[in-house]
Amino acid sequence: MKKPANEVILVLDFGGQYNQLIARRVRENHVFCEVRPHTFSLEEIRKMAPKGIILTGGPGSVCADDAVTCDAALFSLGIPVLGICYGSQLMAHLLGGSVVRADKSEYGKTEVEITDAGSKLFTGIAAKTICWMSHTDLIAQAPRGFKVTARTSACPVAAMEQAGKALYATQFHPEVMHTVQGKEMLHNFVYDVCGCTGDWQMGSFVEKSVKELRKKIGKGKALCALSGGVDSAVAAVLLAKAIGKQLTCVFVDHGLLRKHEGKQVESVFGEAGPYDLNFIRINARQRFYAKLAGVTDPEQKRKIIGEEFIRVFEEQAQKIGKVDYLVQGTIYPDVIESGLGKSAVIKSHHNVGGLPDFVDFKEIVEPLRLLFKDEVRAAGRELGLPDFLVNRQPFPGPGLGIRIIGDVTEKKVQILKEADAIFREEVKRAGLAKNLGQYFAALTNMRSVGVMGDGRTYDYAIALRAVRTSDFMTAECAEIPWDVLQNTTRRIVNEVKGVNRVLYDCTGKPPATIEFE
Structure with a gap:
């Protein structure tokens, strides 16, 4: 694995519902963050060389026979670790502490008392603060060498740490908005504990992406799946900046667009628009209606639409000739909701989990795959896209079909x-x-x-x-x-x-x- 160009915080996912929210909160501090499954190996972690590691929450119990876990050697890598909820219990369990079923579950906004004002994690945090709890197990006793730094009326170890080894844990969720000073806690971990400087900026992302895309595609041709939405628009302009006329943007009118949407997209990206792009508009309405006839299941709809998009793009690639790369405006929430590791699939996005098994392109290029929506907008501004396009209402690829x-x-x-x-x-x-x-x-x-x-x-x-x-x-x-x-x-x-x-x-x-x- 190639070491990231930016400082990176690694989030190990144990199936928690807030895994991506943790990554989003870290990135708000201008520090790049990636989410990987809990099975991400020690060797892979060493190669990545993250500045810090965050263990997410999860729905299970660390005491169960089939509990999801990680290698205890993780805590001896010399990399700062923050365990959250299940992650905190796992840290305690693997390092010799005691985790038991709570007499009284805590769920929702809870008053937490900070018992160690000298903790780096709690610098600037009120002595009593409101945090979001969601657990049925609790840490009854911290591992040897750990100091308890916070508690609640029902939870004796609401937070703990072994500062000398940069190991920190919170039973509550600092990433959710209901934890009043959660953003400050994560900022403290990222900067004061991990020593990050904040080098994740959109300007450097755009510059680096253009260079990487130019190197990857070389003298080849690429076809961009252009819907006219902000994600595909930013991807298209990013690719155009990298490879110019080697790019062809194909806009498929699948009959599921909003009113006047087709004309608007063509006015921006077509011949009369401000961008010097190869632009093709395909009217495939009846084709999509026929494929969707009688289908009621939303997942099936997405997969049908996803496959049919690909088939249209393949046909256009054959007409253009020797197109190796298909470009999509996939963004991070699409990837996550379509399933990451053992996390639940919320829904299959037509350009991620909705792709057919066989795609007749050498490679699918997704330059925005690691960005959240607001980061995509920021990239668009860096690329000089007009505000009306950057701030355009999000619209899913399957359109009105879903x-x-x-x-x-x-x-x-x-x-x-x-x-x-x-x-x-x-x-x-x-x-x-x-x-x-x-x-x-x-x-x-x-x-x-x-x-x-x-x-x-x-x-x-x-x-x-x-x-x-x-x-x-x-x-x-x-x-x-x-x-x-x-x-x-x-x-x-x-x-x-x-x-x-x-x-x-x-x-x-x-x-x-x-x-x-």
């Missing part, structure tokens, strides 16, 4: 296009768009009785969704003003044939995902 619950038909697509356009118009008119991470309409598979005019109707219900998020790994429901929702509802039921009811989704992520399917 915002239509149940089977996909051309009629349903048309209903959703109109309803979604109305909602987006009203949000923008109210000046709310800039403060929302994502907002859209979805077509439920529920039909209900309504009364319009003097007649009885039996039509679909539209669900509206708007969330606030910085990293798209977690999100909170946005409180849209009532008058905006009323105006949107009135317009949709009056202007969109086939809809007689409008709902608003108040669920955050977790437990939901941002998209509906």
Whole structure:
């Protein structure tokens, strides 16, 4: 394994739900962070030479016969380690401490008392602070040589450390927003314990990526799967900067785009646009509708759409001739939600877990694979992309196909296009768009009785969704003003044939995902 060019913090994943949130919080400190499965070997760790290691939480018990674990020699590498939740219990268990089933589980916001103000981890942290707990086991006794640095009324070892060996552990989760001073704790670990300087900057990422892409592709040709969204747009401009006319951008109109989206994409990337790109637009609507006919399972939809995209790109590559590389705008949340190691698959993204078994390209190039959404936007600004494109509303590759619950038909697509356009118009008119991470309409598979005019109707219900998020790994429901929702509802039921009811989704992520399917 090649040593990373930047300082790196390694996150070892034990199946915890917040594994990517930990990485995101570290990167907020301008320190690069990678997540690897807990099976990542000591040899691989030595080659990576991380400045620090963080062990994530996990759903199991370290006392179970089938407990996920790591080599105890990890703690003797001379690399600072921070164990979080399950990671803290594993550290205690492997180093001779005692982990037992708690008499009383702790879940949610909990007052934590810092018992050692001299701890590097807790520099600047209040003596009593609110943290997020989520555990049924606890550390009853810290290993020999460790000092207990925090406690709660139910947890005698809420934090512990052996500062001389740079080993730290917290039973609570510093990475979640509910831990009031969690960001400060992680900053302390990254800078004061690990000695990082913060060399993860988008300017250097863009410069390094352009050089690496130019070297990788050489004199070859590449085809970029361009959807017009910020991820694929940044990937396209990054590749164009690296290899110029050796790149061809293919925009597939699969019939599942938002209203007027195809024209907008072509106006930006086509001949009349500001970028000197080889641009091809393919109308494949009926082809995708035929493949999706009667399919209701969301995972199957994603895989069908993913495979059909690939087949279209393969056909275009044959026409262009000798195209070895397929470029995709895959980003880190896509990779994670499609499954990392033994972590649960939340959903298969069409450009990751939704790929077919056989792809007729020499290699798939994903230059943004390690970036979160806000980092992609920052890269776009570094590349000189206009704000309207960098700040464009996220839109999934499978498009409206995963915002239509149940089977996909051309009629349903048309209903959703109109309803979604109305909602987006009203949000923008109210000046709310800039403060929302994502907002859209979805077509439920529920039909209900309504009364319009003097007649009885039996039509679909539209669900509206708007969330606030910085990293798209977690999100909170946005409180849209009532008058905006009323105006949107009135317009949709009056202007969109086939809809007689409008709902608003108040669920955050977790437990939901941002998209509906």
